[in-house]
Amino acid sequence: xxxxxxxxxxxxxxxxxxxxxxxxxxxxxxxxxxxxxxxxxxxxxxxxxxxxxxxxxxxxxxxxxxxxxxxxxxxxxxxxxxxxxxxxxxxxxxxxxxxxxxxxxxxxxxxxxxxxxxxxxxxxxxxxxxxxxxxxxxxxxxxxxxxxxxxxxxxxxxxxxxxxxxxxxxxxxxxxxxxxxxxxxxxxxxxxxxxxxxxxxxxxxxxxxxxxxxxxxxxxxxxxxxxxxxxxxxxxxxxxxxxxxxxxxxxxxxxxxxxxxxxxxxxxxxxxxxxxxxxxxxxxxxxxxxxxxxxxxxxxxxxxxxxxxxxxxxxxxxxxxxxxxxxxxxxxxxxxxxxxxxxxxxxxxxxxxxxxxxxxxxxxxxxxxxxxxxxxxxxxxxxxxxxxxxxxxxxxxxxxxxxxxxxxxxxxxxxxxxxxxxxxxxxxxxxxxxxxxxxxxxxxxxxxxxxxxxxxxxxxxxxxxxxxxxxxxxxx
Numbered sequence: 001x002x003x004x005x006x007x008x009x010x011x012x013x014x015x016x017x018x019x020x021x022x023x024x025x026x027x028x029x030x031x032x033x034x035x036x037x038x039x040x041x042x043x044x045x046x047x048x049x050x051x052x053x054x055x056x057x058x059x060x061x062x063x064x065x066x067x068x069x070x071x072x073x074x075x076x077x078x079x080x081x082x083x084x085x086x087x088x089x090x091x092x093x094x095x096x097x098x099x100x101x102x103x104x105x106x107x108x109x110x111x112x113x114x115x116x117x118x119x120x121x122x123x124x125x126x127x128x129x130x131x132x133x134x135x136x137x138x139x140x141x142x143x144x145x146x147x148x149x150x151x152x153x154x155x156x157x158x159x160x161x162x163x164x165x166x167x168x169x170x171x172x173x174x175x176x177x178x179x180x181x182x183x184x185x186x187x188x189x190x191x192x193x194x195x196x197x198x199x200x201x202x203x204x205x206x207x208x209x210x211x212x213x214x215x216x217x218x219x220x221x222x223x224x225x226x227x228x229x230x231x232x233x234x235x236x237x238x239x240x241x242x243x244x245x246x247x248x249x250x251x252x253x254x255x256x257x258x259x260x261x262x263x264x265x266x267x268x269x270x271x272x273x274x275x276x277x278x279x280x281x282x283x284x285x286x287x288x289x290x291x292x293x294x295x296x297x298x299x300x301x302x303x304x305x306x307x308x309x310x311x312x313x314x315x316x317x318x319x320x321x322x323x324x325x326x327x328x329x330x331x332x333x334x335x336x337x338x339x340x341x342x343x344x345x346x347x348x349x350x351x352x353x354x355x356x357x358x359x360x361x362x363x364x365x366x367x368x369x370x371x372x373x374x375x376x377x378x379x380x381x382x383x384x385x386x387x388x389x390x391x392x393x394x395x396x397x398x399x400x401x402x403x404x405x406x407x408x409x410x411x412x413x414x415x416x417x418x419x420x421x422x423x424x425x426x427x428x429x430x431x432x433x434x435x436x437x438x439x440x441x442x443x444x445x446x447x448x449x450x451x452x453x454x455x456x457x458x459x460x461x462x463x464x465x466x467x468x469x470x471x472x473x474x475x476x
C-alpha cells in the first residue's frame with residue numbers, strides 16, 4: 001500500500017530505524033490515512049523504552065506513567081529533519097496493562113515486547129491498525145542538505161479486522177466489549193463520538209455492551225465527559241450522535257434533563273408543536289445552522305425548562321410552558337457547572353437559553369430592540385439567531401419568515417446607534433475642557449443626560465451638537 005507522508009514523519013521513522021528500533025504509525029492517524037482524510041495528529045508506537053527515546057531525541061520530554069514521549073519540532077530540527085510547522089509527535093512504548101480498579105486507568109502499566117500486545121489493549125478495531133513504513137526503493141534516500149525524502153510504501157498490521165470494519169463503517173470493540181468498557185468506561189462515550197464524527201454505526205455486540213455497562217460512566221470525570229460531548233456536537237453528525245446516546249441509555253446519565261423531555265408532550269389545541277419536547281430538542285439541534293458546538297448545545301437545551309413548567313388545562317386540554325426560558329436558564333447553569341464548562345462558556349449557554357424566546361413583532365420600538373441586544377450581547381446575535389432557526393425548523397416551521405428577516409434588518413440598523421455613554425462622540429475630557437470643571441460625578445451625570453437624549457432620538461450623536469446641548473443643560 002502506498003501513502004504520502006510529510007518529510008518530518010519519514011525523518012522520525014528513519015531515526016528509529018537507524019538505531020535498530022521498531023516503530024509503527026498507529027491509532028487515529030492510520031484510520032485517517034485509510035479513509036483518505038487529512039491526518040491531524042500523528043501517533044507512533046515502538047519497542048524503544050522512554051529512556052532510549054530520550055537518548056535519540058535529547059530535546060524530547062517524558063512526564064507521564066504511560067510510556068509516551070513527546071518529540072517537539074525543535075528536537076527534530078536539531079537532528080537535521082526539516083519541519084515546516086510546530087508539532088509534537090507522540091511516540092509510546094509498547095504497553096501491556098493490568099486491572100482497571102477505577103474503571104478508567106490501568107492499575108499498572110508494563111512495557112510490552114510485541115506490537116500485538118500493544119494493539120490488543122486498544123479500544124476499537126479501527127484504532128487497532130498499525131502501519132509499518134518502508135522506503136521507496138525507487139527514490140533517492142540519500143540526505144540532500146536538510147531534506148529527507150518522504151517514505152511512501154507501507155504495510156498494514158491489522159490483527160482484529162479493523163480495515164474490514166472501516167469498509168463496513170462499524171465501530172467494534174477489540175476483543176470482548178464488556179471487558180473493554182469495564183476497563184475504561186470513557187470508551188463508551190468515545191464510541192458514540194467517533195460514530196458521530198465518521199458517520200458510522202456501532203456494531204451490535206459493542207452497542208449492547210454499552211447499554212449493559214451504562215452505569216460505569218459515573219466513574220469518568222466531568223471534564224472528560226464534557227470534552228466528548230463537545231466533540232460530538234462539533235462533528236458532522238451531532239443529531240445522530242445524540243440519538244445514539246439516547247438509545248444506548250448514556251443520555252440519561254450525561255444529560256438527564258434532555259432524557260426526561262421525551263416524556264413531555266406539546267401537542268394541544270392552539271399550539272403548533274406536534275412532537276414531544278425531547279424530539280423537538282433533537283430536531284432543533286439537527287437544523288441549527290451553526291457549527292459551533294456550544295451554539296449547538298444551546299439549540300439542544302433551549303427548551304430544557306419545559307418539563308418543569310408543563311401545565312395542561314383539564315377543561316381545554318391546552319398545554320402551556322409559562323416562563324420555561326427563565327427556568328431553562330437556571331437549569332443550564334446547573335448543567336454548565338456539572339460539565340465543568342468555563343465561566344465564559346456557561347454565560348453564553350445561559351444567554352442562548354434564557355433569551356431564545358425573543359419576539360420579532362414588526363411593531364417593536366427601537367428601544368425594545370436595543371434592550372434585546374443588550375441582554376444578548378452583540379457578539380451573540382448571530383448565535384441566538386441560529387438557535388432560533390433550529391427552533392423554528394425543529395417545530396415544523398420554515399427556516400425563516402418575513403418578520404424574522406425584517407427583525408434582522410432592524411438589528412443591523414439599531415446597532416448603528418449609540419448603545420452606551422462610551423459610544424458618544426464626546427467623552428469626559430471634552431466635558432471638563434468645555435465647561436472648565438474638574439473630574440467628578442458631575443461629568444458622568446452630564447454624559448448620561450446627553451446619552452439619554454441621543455437614545456430617545458431627540459439629539460444627534462454629533463460632537464458639535466452634543467457640546468451645544470451640554471452647555472444648554474448647564475445653563476438651565
